[in-house]
Amino acid sequence: MSTQVHPDISEQQVRAISEAADEPEWLTETRLEALAALDDLEMPEVIRTPGRTWTNLTDLDYETLVDPDNQAEDKEWVEAEGAEVLSIHEAIEADEDLVREHFGSVVDTQRNYLTALSTALFTTGTVIHVPEGTAAEDVKIRTTMNSRSLFNYTLVVAEESSEVTILERQSTGDDVDGHRYYSATVEVVTGDNASVQYGSLQNLSEETYNYQVKRGHAADDASVEFIDGNVGSRLSKSSVETRLLGEGSETRIVGAFFGHDEQHFDIASRVWHENEHTTADLVTRGVLDDEARSVYEGVQDVGREAWSTSSYQRENTLMLSDESEADASPKLIINNHDTEASHSATVGQVDAQDLFYMTSRGLDPETATNMLVEGFFVPVLEEVAVDELREDLEDLVAQRLRS
Amino acid sequence: MSSDQDHLKETDTEARFEFKKEENSAFETEKGLTEETVRLISEDKDEPEWMLERRLRALEQFQEMPMPTDWPGQPDLSEVDIDEIVPYIRPDIETRGGAESWEDLPEEIQDTFDKLGIPEAEKNALSGVGAQYESEIVYQNMQERWEDKGVIFCDMDKAVREHEEIVREYFMTKAVPPSDNKFAALHGAIWSGGSFVYVPEDTSVDMPVQAYFRMNSEGMGQFEHTLIVAEENSEVHYIEGCSAPKYSAFNLHSGGVEVFVKENAHVQYSTVQNWSKNTYNLNTKRAIAEQDATMEWVSGSMGSKATMLYPSTVLKGPGSTDNHITIAMAGEGQNIDTGAKVYHNAPDTKSTIESKSISKDGGRTNYRGLVHIADGAENASTSVECDALMFDNESTSDTMPYMEIQENKVDVAHEATVGKIGDEDVFYLQSRGLDDDDAKQMIVAGFIEPLTEELPIEYAVEMNRLIELEMEGSLG
Numbered sequence: 063m064s065t066q067v068h069p070d071i072s073e074q075q076v077r078a079i080s081e082a083a084d085e086p087e088w089l090t091e092t093r094l095e096a097l098a099a100l101d102d103l104e105m106p107e108v109i110r111t112p113g114r115t116w117t118n119l120t121d122l123d124y125e126t127l128v129d130p131d132n133q134a135e136d137k138e139w140v141e142a143e144g145a146e147v148l149s150i151h152e153a154i155e156a157d158e159d160l161v162r163e164h165f166g167s168v169v170d171t172q173r174n175y176l177t178a179l180s181t182a183l184f185t186t187g188t189v190i191h192v193p194e195g196t197a198a199e200d201v202k203i204r205t206t207m208n209s210r211s212l213f214n215y216t217l218v219v220a221e222e223s224s225e226v227t228i229l230e231r232q233s234t235g236d237d238v239d240g241h242r243y244y245s246a247t248v249e250v251v252t253g254d255n256a257s258v259q260y261g262s263l264q265n266l267s268e269e270t271y272n273y274q275v276k277r278g279h280a281a282d283d284a285s286v287e288f289i290d291g292n293v294g295s296r297l298s299k300s301s302v303e304t305r306l307l308g309e310g311s312e313t314r315i316v317g318a319f320f321g322h323d324e325q326h327f328d329i330a331s332r333v334w335h336e337n338e339h340t341t342a343d344l345v346t347r348g349v350l351d352d353e354a355r356s357v358y359e360g361v362q363d364v365g366r367e368a369w370s371t372s373s374y375q376r377e378n379t380l381m382l383s384d385e386s387e388a389d390a391s392p393k394l395i396i397n398n399h400d401t402e403a404s405h406s407a408t409v410g411q412v413d414a415q416d417l418f419y420m421t422s423r424g425l426d427p428e429t430a431t432n433m434l435v436e437g438f439f440v441p442v443l444e445e446v447a448v449d450e451l452r453e454d455l456e457d458l459v460a461q462r463l464r465s
Numbered sequence: 466m467s468s469d470q471d472h473l474k475e476t477d478t479e480a481r482f483e484f485k486k487e488e489n490s491a492f493e494t495e496k497g498l499t500e501e502t503v504r505l506i507s508e509d510k511d512e513p514e515w516m517l518e519r520r521l522r523a524l525e526q527f528q529e530m531p532m533p534t535d536w537p538g539q540p541d542l543s544e545v546d547i548d549e550i551v552p553y554i555r556p557d558i559e560t561r562g563g564a565e566s567w568e569d570l571p572e573e574i575q576d577t578f579d580k581l582g583i584p585e586a587e588k589n590a591l592s593g594v595g596a597q598y599e600s601e602i603v604y605q606n607m608q609e610r611w612e613d614k615g616v617i618f619c620d621m622d623k624a625v626r627e628h629e630e631i632v633r634e635y636f637m638t639k640a641v642p643p644s645d646n647k648f649a650a651l652h653g654a655i656w657s658g659g660s661f662v663y664v665p666e667d668t669s670v671d672m673p674v675q676a677y678f679r680m681n682s683e684g685m686g687q688f689e690h691t692l693i694v695a696e697e698n699s700e701v702h703y704i705e706g707c708s709a710p711k712y713s714a715f716n717l718h719s720g721g722v723e724v725f726v727k728e729n730a731h732v733q734y735s736t737v738q739n740w741s742k743n744t745y746n747l748n749t750k751r752a753i754a755e756q757d758a759t760m761e762w763v764s765g766s767m768g769s770k771a772t773m774l775y776p777s778t779v780l781k782g783p784g785s786t787d788n789h790i791t792i793a794m795a796g797e798g799q800n801i802d803t804g805a806k807v808y809h810n811a812p813d814t815k816s817t818i819e820s821k822s823i824s825k826d827g828g829r830t831n832y833r834g835l836v837h838i839a840d841g842a843e844n845a846s847t848s849v850e851c852d853a854l855m856f857d858n859e860s861t862s863d864t865m866p867y868m869e870i871q872e873n874k875v876d877v878a879h880e881a882t883v884g885k886i887g888d889e890d891v892f893y894l895q896s897r898g899l900d901d902d903d904a905k906q907m908i909v910a911g912f913i914e915p916l917t918e919e920l921p922i923e924y925a926v927e928m929n930r931l932i933e934l935e936m937e938g939s940l941g
Contacts, residue, residue, distance in 0.1 A: 109867070111835055111837075111867050111869065112835075114869065366858065369858075379870075381870070381873035381875075382873070383873060384840075384872065384873050384874070386873060387840075387869075387870065387871045388868075388870045389867070389868060389869045389870065390867075390868045390870075390879075391865065391866060391867045391868065392866065392879065392881070393863070393864060393865045393866075394853075394862070394863065394864040394865075394881055394883055395538070395861075395863050395864075396853070396855065396861065396862045396863070396883045397858075397860075397861050398858050399855030399856060399857055399858055399860065399884075399885040399886075400858070400885055401855070401883060401884065401885065402884055403882065403883040403884070404880070404881060404882040404883070405864075405879075405880070405881050406878070406879060406880045406881070407866075407868065407877075407878075407879040408877055408878045408879070409868065409870045409875060409877035410873075410875060410876050410877060411873055411874060411875075
């Protein structure tokens, strides 16, 4: 890759970030290793077909986007009874072993160029720890980015038989001239029989380039659910992934996006079935208006040892404008025949019959269309446990329709 | 069932494909690929200068292009070393361009096609037959009534000489340029044999025409080119069959197929592929459909060690239609990577893709497909359906569709399912007195019915027989 940013990022800068937070040696080292690895790492994979690249990441000017010394944000935590919610640096102070054990255990700190950049440069983060047997509802993390670039980190550790629902939202505050860059890594670790729903609502300014990896490991009989809502940003590349490592584990990955103007969303949902009796359900619904573009990749990978697997995937895209474009690639990779797997994908307009019915009842076409679009998101919204996420997503959709 | 079908059924199909004939050629090139080889082939065929130029340009492109290696899950092509194959073998026969009577052929070639049941099929079900042995067509015949109507069905080498204008216009210029992919470039450099089909306006050829491709020699490559031009309001069904005996060294088949479906014309292209399991089968097949035209691809891939085949249709004219039916079956050591590509470049175009795959004994099937709807292709609709059946836990079944939608007034649907053969279905059939093997075979026959329905009965029977053969002894 030629678009490298690291000539501008020195070891001193990375050390400075680490020292400012008084980090332990192992974390400083992890950051420096990630910095050193940048030379050899590739940009995240994007889908290519003959003559076309679905998302162009190489033209981004990371040198002007990334400003490691001046990261600034407002962060608000809403704690919930039963869960310990701490900033990453508080968490290291309170229980260094816990953070050290799980940091980088789910998302490879050097997964690709952009993840390694995040590992080297993150300045803010959250650790949510749910002890064995406890249940916590509505943990909230609200991050407002005030600088040109911000690198964020989140770790969720749900011990055996615990339950937690989480909302993490990202938005932009103070104006900055020109483009911005937001990057986030989210790791979810579960104990046996634990259950996590992690919801994300991304509403960054439309000058912001956004790269996120969210990934969970599900232990025996554990459940990992992701809700990934994308409304903001200029360009987003978001991968949401679960490895079903434990027997009887399950996952649900729910995606919703609404693009307008020149927004570009590259969304991936991926699941690996790696044990017996696992279940996955991937549901993504997206709407595109104006010249917005979406790229969707869904992967259901059933391993050789994943006996008795159930795996389902649905993706639906609604196109409101003739200038929009939707690319989709739902993939099945099946290595065990004791599998029930299916996927489906559709792209189209608002249903003409529905529209006709509603206008015949006296609604004007615009109102009718808006109602149908809102209705289109209902199956996704129904999966959301945290009220704030559901309500805000609903509001954002309504605002965008009426803007 | 007629006696001919009995004949086909009763012949030992395996023996029919597996026999080897002594290698007996009039001219063969050295192994490998150089400008010298290309010039030799062209010279041996006494080709016009423009064709030699096209070959040499393709050779240049071949040498510049990298091998495809980075497709997710693609077959391993590292064994395919072009320098190890013999690209051109002209069988020793008197008549260049194909004899018109089987009796005129040397006995071993006659015997080959007899065993494959080609002359028998010709009598009963076909309008015309071409038979290729190694690099050249050895037999070509069409019923007189079609010749009288101006239908041309001849071998491609002959077409270059006798129908030069048409060939020069269409040959690897519009549908499959050598720059399309590395193997299309290879094909452009050293193609030999194949069929040329020309159907004049308002003519419907009511029985299929067939070409059969046979590789006999070890370590050879076969690179036949098929060009079909169906003029306005015409109709034709072309069937190709292929087989080879198995050798320890690899064989390479890299065919090129170009189909031009003019206004309101209808072309069906059916393939029953049964290459031996040491063959790499890397083809490029593409059709261009004009206004209100219909293109249908029907493909059954049973043979080969590795197949990469994605028949494509460019829906260029408004109201044109594409249908794909593809069946892949992969057993031990086989990697069958097939699919379909459709470009919707005009309004009111329609495509349906139906893919069925069966994997067993460690075999790997992959559906890889692309549907592209261009901006402006209003009211385009596409429906893709992929179903995969897996027999055991050593096998792999992948489904990798790609959809690119640049127009909003469209109807796009893709669906895929993967599952094992149903225990309940097997149990039901067993309770009706079938044994386990028969029950599974019956389920598979039902599974692939959408394909066999599209073939003349003789081929449907043949297809079922091939699948039975593939399944024999492999069922637990």
